[in-house]
Amino acid sequence: MLYLGVDVGSVSTDLVLLDHGLQVVEKLYLRTRGNPIRAVQEGLRLLADRYGDQEIAACGTTGSGRQVASVLVGADAVKNEITAHATAALEMDRDVKTIIEIGGQDSKIILLRNGVVSDFAMNTVCAAGTGSFLDRQAERLGIPIEEFGDYALRAEAPVRIAGRCAVFAESDMIHKQQMGYNQSDIIMGLCEALVRNYLNNVGKGKDIRPKVFFQGGVAANRSMKIAFEKALGFEVTVPEHHKMMGAIGAAILARDAVGKSESTRFRGFSIAEKHYESRGFECEGCANRCEVARICENGIEIGCFGDRCGRWSGRIQVRQPMAGSL
16 A cells, blocks of 8 residues: 655656655656646656556645646645645654755745644745755856755855845856855855845744754755754754655645545546646636636546636536537
8 A cells, every 4th residue: 555645846746655654665756847747647657667556545746736736646635835844744753843945946944833833934036045046056167966065065165155136146156256266165155145045034033943854855965954054053954855755745644634535536547648738717707817727638627726716626527528618
C-alpha cells in the first residue's frame, strides 16, 4: 500500500511514494517548464513502469498547480503549500518550531507552536530571495548551480552585496566583480544578501525559534544554510528530503483523508497516456467575474476550478463531449 504525493510548482513538479510507515520509497523531481499537465503525466508514466494502480492507496496534491493536478489524478486531498510543508516537517520531527522554505519562484516562512501552524508569510513578489535568482547569478558567473555552494564555502572575507531587490543585487554584484573581488567572496556575499532579504521581508516581525527546518530546492546550497545560521545565531536543519517536503506532506494528508472514507479517488497511471487540455472562460454569474479553468480529457470535461463560489468547481460534472461554450 503506497501513498502518492504530487507537488506542482512553477519551476518543478515533484512526485513521491510513501510506504505504510510513511518512509519515502520513490521520488521524482521534474521540470514543470510551463506545462503542469505534461509534467504530471511524465511523472506518472515513469512510476507506471514500476508500480500498479492497485498499489496506490491514496493520492494528494499541493503547490500552485494543485487544482490542475487534482483533476488529472483524482486526488483524495488537495492542500495548500503551507499545510503540506508543515505536515511533512511535523511528521519528521515534532519539535520543529520554524520552517524556512525557499523554492524556485517564491519563499515562505511557517511558524509552528504545539504541533500546529500559528503564523506564516509568503513572498511571491521579489525574486531576490528565490532559487531562480541564484540560478541566474550562477549562469552569469559561469558556475554550475550544483557547485554554487561549494564556491561560497571557500570565501575568506564575504563581500557585502545589496540584497533588498533583485535588480540592485545583480548590479551590485557586477560592480564588485569589476572592482576585482574574489569570486568566492562575492558568491558568499550574495548568499548572505539573500538571507537578509528573506529575514527583512518574509521573516519580518516573525518570532523565529529553533528548531528550524530549511526546506525547498535552495536548501541544497550549503552556503545558504551557513548564512542563515550566521544571521540567526543557532543551528538550521536541512531534512533529508528537503526538495520533496511539499509532496510528502500531500501524501500524508491523502492517507489521512482516505482513512476516513476507506476508498481512494486515484484514477490510475493510465492517465499518463491520455490527451488533456485546459481552457478558460470568464463566469458572468456575478460581479466577481471569476476566471474559471476547465480541464478536458479526450474532449470530455472532467473538472473546473478557479471560481470563488463553487458554482463550477462544486457542481456534478456531466461527462459529455465539449461543444461550444458553457
